[in-house]
Amino acid sequence: MLRIVVGGLKKDITERSVKAEGGKHVQVTVTSDFEGAKKVKAGDADYYIGACNSGGGAALSVAIGILGYGNCSTVAKAGGKPKAEEIQKLVDQGKIAFGIAVESIEEAVPHIIRALLKKHGLV
């Protein structure tokens, strides 16, 4: 079971996408960027997913401050399509917080969840 916290903008869409892809393998908590990142740091959650307009601004800024830049990555920027291979690579590098542009949530979240499930041997 992966414990995932959702922060940032359009949390409802992110939550729905995570649940749709992860099904019984994920437990989703909708919260704020600050509370979510603290949960991940404290070990009460495994991964953080957040969205904002650019995918790298409000989506991750607080997470970077709390979890460190090396643990966070933007997976889908504004004005571009998210790529499955790149997301897989970032997941394999051990990133624990992911930022997405609001327009790409529905496309990017399934990639992230699939990559995470694969990494943890849940598929």
Next chain:
Amino acid sequence: MDILQNTSFMEIVVIVLLTGLTAVAAHLGKSVFHDGIRPILPEFLEGRMKRSELASISFGLSIGFIVSVGLSFAISFKMLNPWLLFLPTDILGVLATRWWIAALLGGGWGLVALFGLTGVQAAFTMLPIDLLGSLGELSTPVLVAFTAFPIIAILYQFGWVRALIAGILALIVRQLLPVFGGVFTERANEEVEKARQLADITFPKDADFAAKISALKEAAGQNNQIQDLISEASNHFSLGSTIGGFTMQIAVLMLMGMILLISFAVAKDLKNKNDIAIDSEEENIFAARTKRIFKGLPILAGIGALLAVAANMGLMTGSEVSGPILQQAWQSTGQEQSDLLQSAAIADIIRGISFIPLIVTTALATGVYGVVGLTFVFPIGYLLPNPILAGVVGALWICLEVIALRGIGRFLQRFPSLRESSDNIRSSMNSMIELALFIGGAFAAMKMAPDAVGLSLTIYVLLYAANEGLGRPIMKLAAGPVAIIITGIILNLLYFLHLV
């Protein structure tokens, strides 16, 4: 040169100083505009990242915003905006290897933006089909969308029952405002009637209020009683029309929705008071970072002053929500202008409130402040009577913000639901502005070609749909304005080819 005549020397000085200073602030790591670059700056300042790497990250994060939002909003609202000015100065400041190079590059960008904008406007006004005038249509749906921000945020956070209650309350207040305003208008009419009897004159049948007042003034002569009645009537009439007016309705509804949203959030946290822990490790980090921001105070206050001056001179809009209203405001005069400026100020204040948690938290966690602070210097600029006063108050205000940072940070720790409300307000603002600008674009298309409405609307909708189909190379927020600008250009081309 048309362009030079349209831009005063003072305007050039203000913008060049502003962008020069923001580039220096980014170079020194005192403040950046992009919320995503703020947390990465310490990586560079503390030596874990190279300058070139930071510059390329900030370029990557910002370029989409500069081109789609910054540029299209500047043309649509005929004003400079923070994305167009400060995202590039973030990049230039980070890129520069010396502070004076940053200042030169930043100031240079200010010139490019200012003259680029006036140049584009000059070019567009020469076109046979009026593109710029039609862009004013973008603002009407935006004004209406305002009232929905807080209610939709309540829907996201607290479910449909409370959202419905808030929505019904908002409608009731909206309907009551004209009634309340009507009381004053009625009183004004009674006073006019009384004055008419005293002066012993008759009004033409279809005389409006202003005509009646001027007729009375003529007849009043030295009669103090009539003159008093006239001035009371005018006061009551303007009070009545302000209260019942469109802009007042929007302002009151926005404020009411915000108060409801904040009360729901605070009530929720007060109920769960015991579950909320305050982290002492966090406190220590925050204390060290706050000191760093204090050291940057002179340059931050300077930027604050220039921002308020630029907003006061009508050179700049603070955000996507105030832009369309400001555009209308600067075109109108007198009472209407001050009403619209107030609405723009309220819109930016509410937007500002929704950004407080994000900006304060990132500032406290990184020691790097936002270039425009908590964005409240913009409403200061809109509201104050002259640039000098705006500049002084703007600078003082930024100092107050920095002093208050720690306090706000502690407050937010105690009320975590407020953070969530802020995300939800920003989400709903985003959705509503996207929608409003899309509808506004359709209005503009119809105004642009009144004889070929079908054609212009078709071009507009096709362009918008093409962006969706291509995976949104233009951000959805900017898709409406970009599509309508291109539609205008295409219509003009067709006109030249004698096809319209």
